[in-house]
Amino acid sequence: MTAKSVSHADLVKASAADVRAAIRDGSYDGHTAGLAAGKLQCNLAILPERYALDFLRFCQRNPKPCPIVGISDSGNPALPTLGRDIDIRTDVSKYRVFVNGNLDKEVTDITDIWTDDLVTVALGCSFTFENALLRAGIPVRHSETGKNVPMYRSNIDLVPAGRFSGRMVVTMRPIPEAQVAEAREISSRFPQAHGAPIAAGDPAQIGIADLSQPDWGDAVDIRPGEVPVFWACGVTPQNVLLDAGLPICVTHSPGHMLIADVAEDAETTIMKPV
Amino acid sequence: MTAKSVSHADLVKASAADVRAAIRDGSYDGHTAGLAAGKLQCNLAILPERYALDFLRFCQRNPKPCPIVGISDSGNPALPTLGRDIDIRTDVSKYRVFVNGNLDKEVTDITDIWTDDLVTVALGCSFTFENALLRAGIPVRHSETGKNVPMYRSNIDLVPAGRFSGRMVVTMRPIPEAQVAEAREISSRFPQAHGAPIAAGDPAQIGIADLSQPDWGDAVDIRPGEVPVFWACGVTPQNVLLDAGLPICVTHSPGHMLIADVAEDAETTIMKPV
Numbered sequence: 001m002t003a004k005s006v007s008h009a010d011l012v013k014a015s016a017a018d019v020r021a022a023i024r025d026g027s028y029d030g031h032t033a034g035l036a037a038g039k040l041q042c043n044l045a046i047l048p049e050r051y052a053l054d055f056l057r058f059c060q061r062n063p064k065p066c067p068i069v070g071i072s073d074s075g076n077p078a079l080p081t082l083g084r085d086i087d088i089r090t091d092v093s094k095y096r097v098f099v100n101g102n103l104d105k106e107v108t109d110i111t112d113i114w115t116d117d118l119v120t121v122a123l124g125c126s127f128t129f130e131n132a133l134l135r136a137g138i139p140v141r142h143s144e145t146g147k148n149v150p151m152y153r154s155n156i157d158l159v160p161a162g163r164f165s166g167r168m169v170v171t172m173r174p175i176p177e178a179q180v181a182e183a184r185e186i187s188s189r190f191p192q193a194h195g196a197p198i199a200a201g202d203p204a205q206i207g208i209a210d211l212s213q214p215d216w217g218d219a220v221d222i223r224p225g226e227v228p229v230f231w232a233c234g235v236t237p238q239n240v241l242l243d244a245g246l247p248i249c250v251t252h253s254p255g256h257m258l259i260a261d262v263a264e265d266a267e268t269t270i271m272k273p274v
Numbered sequence: 275m276t277a278k279s280v281s282h283a284d285l286v287k288a289s290a291a292d293v294r295a296a297i298r299d300g301s302y303d304g305h306t307a308g309l310a311a312g313k314l315q316c317n318l319a320i321l322p323e324r325y326a327l328d329f330l331r332f333c334q335r336n337p338k339p340c341p342i343v344g345i346s347d348s349g350n351p352a353l354p355t356l357g358r359d360i361d362i363r364t365d366v367s368k369y370r371v372f373v374n375g376n377l378d379k380e381v382t383d384i385t386d387i388w389t390d391d392l393v394t395v396a397l398g399c400s401f402t403f404e405n406a407l408l409r410a411g412i413p414v415r416h417s418e419t420g421k422n423v424p425m426y427r428s429n430i431d432l433v434p435a436g437r438f439s440g441r442m443v444v445t446m447r448p449i450p451e452a453q454v455a456e457a458r459e460i461s462s463r464f465p466q467a468h469g470a471p472i473a474a475g476d477p478a479q480i481g482i483a484d485l486s487q488p489d490w491g492d493a494v495d496i497r498p499g500e501v502p503v504f505w506a507c508g509v510t511p512q513n514v515l516l517d518a519g520l521p522i523c524v525t526h527s528p529g530h531m532l533i534a535d536v537a538e539d540a541e542t543t544i545m546k547p548v
Contacts, residue, residue: 053327053393057345061355063542071331073435081335081433119327159355159544161347188541191465196541267462267470268337270433 011035016083016259020091029093029108031255033127033143040192040264041257042069042082042122043234044092045241046110046250049074052119054162058240059123061159065168065236067192069269070122070260079120081270082260088120094253101245110250118250125234125257126171128193128264132186138179141220148255149173150214151233155207156198158240166240169233170198172211174226183229192269199230206230216254285309290357290533294365303367303382305529307401307417314466314538315531316343316356316396317508318366319515320384320524323348326393328436332514333397335433339442339510341466343543344396344534353394355544356534362394368527375519384524392524399508399531400445402467402538406460412453415494422529423447424488425507429481430472432510437518443507444472446485448500457503466543473504480504490528 006027011019016036022028032041047055052074059066070082079086089111097104097113126149130140142149149171156168175183180200188196199206211228212219216235222228238251252258262269280301285293290310296302306315321329326348333340344356353360363385371378371387400423404414416423423445430442449457454474462470473480485502486493490509496502512525526532536543 049327053323053330053348056327056330057347060342060345061544063544068334071334073331074327157546159546191541267465270335270337272433 008035012037016261017085019259020083020086023093024087024090026108032093032257032259033255036259038263040069040082040260040262040266040269041125041127042260043125043237044088044250044252044258045121045123045237046088046118047121047241047246048248049117049119051162051244051246052121054164055121057161058164059121059237061161062236063191064195064198064232065158065234067124067194068121069124069192070120072120074119075116077114077120079122082122082258082262083271084261086258088258089114092252092256092258094256096251096253098242098246098249098251100247101242106253113248113250122258123234123237124190124193124269126194126231127257129187129190131264132190133183136182136186138175138183138186141174142218145220147218147220149217150211150219151216151235152203152208153215154230158236163244164240166236166243168198169215169235169239170206170230171233172228172230174220174222175229177225177227180227180229187231193264194232194234197229197231200227203228203230282309286311290535291359293533294357294360297367298361298364300382306367306531306533307529310533312537314343314356314534314536314540314543315399315401316534317399317511318362318524318526318532319395319397319511320362320392321395321515321520322522323391323393325436325518325520326395328438329395331435332438333395333511335435336510337465338469338472338506339432339508341398341468342395343398343466344394346394348393349390351388351394353396356396356532356536357545358535360532362532363388366526366530366532368530370525370527372516372520372523372525374521375516380527387522387524396532397508397511398464398467398543400468400505401531403461403464405538406464407457410456410460412449412457412460415448416492419494421492421494423491424485424493425490425509426477426482427489428504432514438514440510440514440517442472443489443509443513444480444504445507446502446504448494448496449503451499451501454501454503461505467538468506468508471503471505474501477502477504
């Protein structure tokens with residue numbers, strides 16, 4: 001943090017470009033939930049070109065956990081269809097760098113490890129449909145209580161591609177029974193952000209033994225009359241990348257997403273270059 | 275045609291697998307409009323692996339004309355997420371083979387030219403939203419009159435990727451003014467099939483001089499009170515592939531689509547392999 005430091009509150013009403021600028025110049029390195037309201041936020045996977053075709057196949061075959069919203073040219077840190085001035089080496093507030101499938105470091109800039117063969121794949125994020133649920137008056141418990149969404153390993157096999165395979169990670173949000181159908185309908189309008197739930201009700205049906213013991217994030221209360229509803233989660237591709245043991249790959253740190261200039265409710269995630 | 279020949283009418287109520295079987299064994303080589311009702315039909319691009327990453331980038335950046343619904347492994351003629359037994363070398367009723375950007379031949383089987391480095395990319399098709407329009411009582415003029423949909427070169431630049439670039443080809447359907455909003459709403463539910471219209475009204479706004487002179491397909495009447503409505507067209511990627519002058523690529527012949535086992539209104543185009 002520098003003398004220029006800005007707070008999360010300072011950036012809530014900022015434009016996506018201004019948030020990226022604050023991140024880029026080192027003024028902000030926090031999480032991005034609620035920033036640049038209304039703009040698409042993205043999960044990130046950066047990997048060597050020789051694995052990119054199989055990774056794209058993997059994402060296409062598993063569109064609920066891995067909705068592709070942007071693909072860079074090889075070695076090019078720009079993502080012009082997502083934002084006019086994005087430099088993926090500097091515009092995310094925290095990155096995780098993995099070497100041979102192990103976490104090597106968590107950093108705020110990857111300029112020093114950038115190489116000409118890296119490809120960025122941006123994937124949709126649940127913030128998009130959570131905002132839509134909130135606008136419809138459907139509660140999002142972990143946000144209400146200042147927690148991270150609970151995430152669980154499911155027993156749902158993913159469709160493999162090349163060295164990429166595994167099982168789906170899911171998030172859980174308790175939804176009042178009377179609003180489950182509406183929550184399903186609303187989230188189904190955002191196929192670029194995990195779409196409709198993949199299950200609701202008994203967690204055992206998807207291999208989850210105990211909702212009070214999430215594999216990532218925080219447990220949340222399920223109140224009387226509420227149903228646990230499960231959505232595909234963007235942690236899925238991160239896990240799959242790890243298991244693939246690539247010589248190098250980079251992801252965002254949880255909650256530290258890439259913020260695009262594209263509106264989160266746009267028909268497509270593509271902004272036409274000027 | 276053999277002694278086993280079947281007619282288009284014989285296949286209207288057939289399953290997708292049965293239609294593919296009839297095509298595969300040489301019993302049927304006609305167009306696929308209206309066959310295996312309710313199933314997803316696909317545009318086809320088959321190209322060498324070394325161009326596949328850029329072509330996928332191109333499709334991702336131009337999702338309206340090029341909605342990706344399936345990607346094969348390299349050299350593998352199966353597409354298990356689209357259908358249980360698809361063999362892309364035999365299961366399309368007519369193919370066009372292009373060598374160095376020129377049409378080399380039109381055939382009903384590509385087994386003899388299949389190689390270990392070919393990748394199949396299946397793209398969504400307008401049949402999907404046309405069926406939804408018809409169900410809602412919105413007329414589809416070219417179908418009513420037994421014509422092919424009129425297609426036009428527009429002045430809309432595509433977002434390039436590698437050697438792939440060009441301008442969008444659009445289809446036009448005259449829609450009664452009072453039903454344009456509904457047609458837009460219905461087609462927007464099918465992002466895997468070109469989605470919402472890209473323009474409506476004056477064709478000059480997208481660079482079309484004369485609706486009576488389509489670049490492909492047949493001109494259709496626009497009646498009093500009707501508005502010409504333009505959608506992105508699956509001929510776009512075919513044109514782009516041609517212009518790219520690949521040493522070899524294969525597409526379906528117009529109207530001779532790949533029929534998948536996936537329902538055309540499914541939330542995703544992915545069928546889980548058994």
